Amino acid sequence: MDNLVILGIDTRPQVNSALKLKYNLYSSAYYTTIDFPKNxxxxxxxxxxxxxxxxxxEENYSAKKLLINVRDYLDSADNIILTSGISGDDFTGEFKKYKSKIIGNKSTEHVSDKYRFYNKISNKFLCPMTFLISDVDELGEILKEYDEVSFILKPNKGSGGYDTIHLNYDAYIKDNQIKNSIENILLSQDEILVQEFISGVNISxxxxxxxxDAKTIMNTRLLTLDDIGFKGDYRYCGNIMPLDIKSIQQFTRFNIPHDEIGIKNLNEDMNMLSEEIIKESKLIGSNGVDLILSGEENNEGNILNNDIYLIEVNPRFQGTYECVEKVLSINLLEEHIKACNGELIEELNPNTHAIKEILYAQSKIxxxxxxIDGLYDISHENTIIEKDQPLVTIIKECGNVKKGLKEIKSLKDKINSNIYPIDN
Structure with missing residues (x-):
């Protein structure tokens, strides 16, 4: 029986999948939760x-810490699975010799460096206008030149919507606090991506x-905190799948008519685009493609026919992992391994909806x-969680999206009655 080591920020979903396969299993993660398998x-x-x-x-985690933590597992590993927060490019120095054991993408710098990726694909795919800056003066010049455009500032490397700022030229020249925030980010990041803000619906x-070859197995309505009411906060917080009329109509400020043909065409266009970019990027296994359906008004009054912008590629398992498994009744880790060995899944039969929402602490608690049933990634009782840190994950399988969202609201009420604010 092969020894399989799973590495990442939170390995619980992939570990649960691996337990259904024939492996001696080891894991190294940042988080430890009460719902992590005991054996x-x-x-x-x-x-x-x-x-x-x-x-x-953000202060305590690094891929290097993760590798050092698991050093004694790696020698005996036959294979390695990577989840979020670590890539094959992190296997340097004493860890380079283990890189060949990775099942999946062994090098991802060409897509994880967002500006490098943009320069390679922007002449083939529709992308937002994008720049790379290393100081605030460069940013000021760009914003002044494109004073009628708003932009998103985000790290050139990294994911999840952290350290993201939405601004335009007027806000930049009037608000010194924004300038200070950008300078602080530059101190830690060296470079910042400046990307045209596309108003629309986040999809993936x-x-x-x-x-x-490549095959799209699921399209989803992607959710950020901005979508669910926390204006200007673009951290990833969940998804609703599959992408159909009911899921895309949720949490949107745009008018989306009940157009079954339009949603079918949108899914087909997403499939073609996503498969093409994954093949173009020479990625294998499970990968994600983040897109935005433009919300710009058109003569038909139906944004389902609008342009789809390519935002970025995530060369790893996505946050949609468990929802995909529930909706398709598959073991996604098993399908990832098969794909890396040249075998792509054939039949795809979505048989339900699934909704995921990550809750963040709104104050120190x-x-x-x-x-509680339906909650995942649960910290130990009586631990203290700082403001804006992940609190818990809700995953709800449901036949009806509205009913599922109502059940999630009920779970949130239970959560709120079991957390206790701490005065600083």
């Missing part, structure tokens, strides 16, 4: 203790790829008992 050898960076703060993820494709 798996694992190491974690974050050690939670009652009445003690979990600290800030999950794609399985072999070395010769002490967590009570959240061992």
């Amino acid at each position: 798996v050898l694992e190491k974690h960076i974050l050690n939670e203790e009652a009445d003690t703060s979990c600290g800030l993820f 494709s999950s794609v399985l790829a072999s070395s010769t 002490k967590q009570g008992n959240l061992n």
Whole structure:
């Protein structure tokens, strides 16, 4: 039986899939949660203790820490699976010799460097206008030249919507606090991507790829905190799938008519675009493609016929992982491994809807008992979670989207009654 090591920020979903396959299983993650399987050898960076703060993820996590933590597992590993927060490019120095054991993409710099990726594909695919800056003066010149355009500023490398700022020239020259925020980001990031803001609907494709072909297995309505009411906060917080009329109509400020032909055509266009970009990027296994359906008004009054903008490619498992498994009744880890070995899944039969929402602490809190059905990634009772840090994940399988959202609201009420604000 082969030894399989799974690495990432949160490995729980992939570990649960791997337990259904024939492996000796090991895991190294940042988080440790009460719903992590008990019979798996694992190491974690974050050690939670009652009445003690979990600290800030962005200050405490690094891929190097993860590798050092799991060093003794890697020698005996036959294969390695990577999830979010680590890539084959992180296997340098003493860890370079383990890179060949990775099942999946062994090098992703050509897509994880967003500006490099943009320069390569912008003449073939519709992309937002994009620049790379290293100081605020460069930014001021760009904003002044395109003073009627608003932009999104985000790290050139990284994901999840962290350190993202939405601004235009007027806001830049009037608000010194924004300038200070940008300078602070530059101190840690060196470079910032400046990308034209496309007003529209966030959508995404999950794609399985072999070395010769690619197949979109699921399209989804992607959710950020901005979508669900936290204006200007573009952190990823969930999804609704599959992408149909009911899912795309949720949390949108745009008029989307009940147009079954329009949604069918949109899905087909997404499939073609996503498969083409994954093949163009020479990626294998499970990958994600983030897109925006433009919300610009048209003569038909139907944005389903609007342009689709390519935003970025995520060369790894996506946050949609467990929802895809539920909707398609598949083991996505198994299908990822098969795809890397040249075998793509054939039959795809969505048989339900699934909704995911990640909740973030809106203030510093002490967590009570959240061992509740439908909740995942649950911290230990009485740990302290800092403001804006992930609190818990809700995953709801449902036949009806509106009913599912109503059940999620009920779960949120239970969560709120089991968390306790802490005064600083």
